[in-house]
Amino acid sequence: MTASERVPESRRCILSHSANETFALGARLGQLLAPGDFVGLVGELGTGKTEFVRGVAQGAGVSAAEVSSPTFAIISAYRGRIPIYHADFFRIRDYDEAYSTGFTDLLESDGAVLVEWLNRVPRAAPRELIVLSFEDLGGEERRIQAYAYGIRYQQRLQTWIPDAGSSRL
């Protein structure tokens, strides 16, 4: 994807040891998200992207029932402290198809946008965003790497996962 060819303003590497830990990490980010924020989630099947977004939704004040309700939509909207838009591009073939879902309207909306499989449609990525990459390390262990592109997201990352020192080097 375009973003990964650029150098991020900052990055973090987190090890998660359970689905609950991944959920809790997402919930902490959900508390911080602001309207217009964009988060792309990449990584193979079953690495925890949806689990993380469920946590984000809870952290943003969305009721659990709303998130667990089954849907076949490409984009789901959850009502929380701010709207949370959750898209999954796994089945999207190209930018035109992503566009036809109404996805671009979300980019300047009142909510935060989280997109699984963003790497399937690189053109859909805004210039500034957080990219989260999920890897299965075996068992319940997952490596979650966070990349912030743009000052706005560098600040978001610092609040979400404080990292004493590295930004001052």
Ligand SMILES: Nc1ncnc2c1ncn2[C@@H]1O[C@H](COP(=O)(O)OP(=O)(O)OP(=O)(O)O)[C@@H](O)[C@H]1O
């Ligand atoms: N540390 C962990 N973090 C997240 N999920 C975990 C972890 N350990 C085990 N799991 C399990 O892995 C699965 C992750 O599923 P999830 O739907 O979140 O993956 P996904 O990345 O969204 O996959 P897909 O690409 O199919 O959408 C769940 O069954 C979850 O219980």
Ligand SMILES: [Mg+2]
């Ligand atoms: Mg998923």
